[in-house]
Amino acid sequence: MDKEHFVYGDSVTYWCHSPRRGQRPFSLVGEATIICTTTDNMNGVWSSPAPECKVVTCKQPRVENGKLLSGYRPHYTFGDTVVFDCDLHYSLSGSGASSCRDSDL
Numbered sequence: 001m002d003k004e005h006f007v008y009g010d011s012v013t014y015w016c017h018s019p020r021r022g023q024r025p026f027s028l029v030g031e032a033t034i035i036c037t038t039t040d041n042m043n044g045v046w047s048s049p050a051p052e053c054k055v056v057t058c059k060q061p062r063v064e065n066g067k068l069l070s071g072y073r074p075h076y077t078f079g080d081t082v083v084f085d086c087d088l089h090y091s092l093s094g095s096g097a098s099s100c101r102d103s104d105l
Helices: none
Strands: 011-013 027-029 033-038 044-046 052-054 066-070 081-086 097-099
Touching: none
Parallel strands: none
Antiparallel strands: 011 033, 027 052, 033 044, 066 081, 081 097
C-alpha cells in the first residue's frame, strides 16, 4: 500500500515474496493483517506489531521411546505440525503434536 498515514479502522495485509529457485520459502511470522486502532481514543496504534518474513526451518523431531505418526517431510518450515505416539508400555507426557515455530517467539 502506498500510504504514509492511516486512519482509525484502516487495515494493512502483508505477504512474503516468493523465493528464488532453489531457495527455501519465507514464512510470515506474526499477524498477516493489522488494524489501526486506539487505546486512548486519541492516538492511533496498530493492533499487533508488523509481521516479519523469515526463513524458518526445523529439524525432524526425535522422541525417546516413541515414533512419528504423521507429518513426515524432508524439511519442516514454520507452521508444519507432526504427531507422535509412544512405544508399547510408555505413556505420553505433554502434547502428542508439535509445530515448527520461530525460535525468537
